[in-house]
Amino acid sequence: MDTYMEANMNMNLREVSKLRDTFLRALDACERIWGEFAFKRPEGAGWRDQMLAGMYDAQMVAVSLVDDKRISSLAARSAEVIQETRDLFTDKAFNEAVRLSTNTPSRVAYRIGKVLQLVQSF
Numbered sequence: 001m002d003t004y005m006e007a008n009m010n011m012n013l014r015e016v017s018k019l020r021d022t023f024l025r026a027l028d029a030c031e032r033i034w035g036e037f038a039f040k041r042p043e044g045a046g047w048r049d050q051m052l053a054g055m056y057d058a059q060m061v062a063v064s065l066v067d068d069k070r071i072s073s074l075a076a077r078s079a080e081v082i083q084e085t086r087d088l089f090t091d092k093a094f095n096e097a098v099r100l101s102t103n104t105p106s107r108v109a110y111r112i113g114k115v116l117q118l119v120q121s122f
Helices: 002-007 013-037 053-064 068-076 078-088 092-099 105-120
Strands: none
Touching (some): 013 068, 013 078, 068 078, 068 105, 092 105
């Protein structure tokens, strides 16, 4: 992050606007797909109220890498996507990647990869 910020501290307004649009598109997609469960993890039969940074980056990056047609498909099948997201937490490595030592490069790559696989499967 530090390296990125240093390299881009003089970004022009056009580039900033493009990044803003990408961010807002991803945020909207997460809301359309996961709704109130976006950025959260399951707990028992429900979902925790607390958001997880590890789920936030995994979901935001994953949806930013797919096209609008795929996002519409995911939103139309939201209940299935939510169930598949719940199922990700049965994978011990995924569960740890979103909860423990979340800034470790291997864990960042793992959780984003798993959520990207999920969104690409619809």
